[in-house]
Amino acid sequence: MNNIIKYFFSQELGLSAEQADYLACLFSKSCLPKGKLVVGEGERWNKAMFIDSGLLRFFYSTGEGKEYNKGFFFDQDFIWPVTPSAQSEPSLFSIETLSSTVVYMSDFHELRSHLKVLGAWEAFALSYVEKLVEQKFKREYDFLVLDAQTRFYQLTQRFGERIDKIPDYHLASYLGITNVALSRIRKRLTAQDVWLTN
Numbered sequence: 001m002n003n004i005i006k007y008f009f010s011q012e013l014g015l016s017a018e019q020a021d022y023l024a025c026l027f028s029k030s031c032l033p034k035g036k037l038v039v040g041e042g043e044r045w046n047k048a049m050f051i052d053s054g055l056l057r058f059f060y061s062t063g064e065g066k067e068y069n070k071g072f073f074f075d076q077d078f079i080w081p082v083t084p085s086a087q088s089e090p091s092l093f094s095i096e097t098l099s100s101t102v103v104y105m106s107d108f109h110e111l112r113s114h115l116k117v118l119g120a121w122e123a124f125a126l127s128y129v130e131k132l133v134e135q136k137f138k139r140e141y142d143f144l145v146l147d148a149q150t151r152f153y154q155l156t157q158r159f160g161e162r163i164d165k166i167p168d169y170h171l172a173s174y175l176g177i178t179n180v181a182l183s184r185i186r187k188r189l190t191a192q193d194v195w196l197t198n
Contacts, residue, residue, distance in 0.1 A: 002027045004052060005104055013120050026111055027104040032097050039095040048080040048108045054101025055165050060093050069174040074162050080108050082132050099165060148177045149185045
């Protein structure tokens with residue numbers, strides 16, 4: 001029995017122990033090595049994933065092989081194809097492990113069907129859609145209004161010590177700057193004694 005999944009559903013959705021057991025049985029544990037491509041661009045993303053430990057990145061690739069990071073996900077994050085296009089069409093981005101990662105996976109469509117049977121799908125989906133929209137608005141605001149140093153500093157506050165798990169070149173890509181520019185920002189923040197993580 002996947003007790004960590006059972007706990008997640010009982011806490012997040014207020015389901016009974018029996019209902020949480022029912023959902024937990026849909027998940028299987030996978031131990032993935034660093035650099036494992038979990039979903040490739042052009043593939044169907046058909047899994048719901050709960051990260052027990054480790055780190056995943058979502059990224060876009062150009063025809064020339066350049067990559068742009070769109071997000072990072074850590075321990076205790078639950079990820080699934082939220083939008084209708086992500087659920088029904090080939091993925092526009094890839095998902096890769098940035099460290100050894102332990103993840104619990106379930107077929108997304110099967111999980112959704114079972115949540116609907118329990119009358120819990122709307123509550124489950126709404127919380128994630130709201131979180132996704134909030135993150136999109138915040139990222140848009142940051143890129144339009146804030147300078148790179150402020151964006152990086154805010155990211156350190158949001159990720160805390162977990163930011164140290166992300167290589168600088170991936171952070172730079174996520175922030176829309178070069179690795180050299182990120183190095184300069186780190187030095188300025190250190191000199192100003194504000195390079196602190198929570």
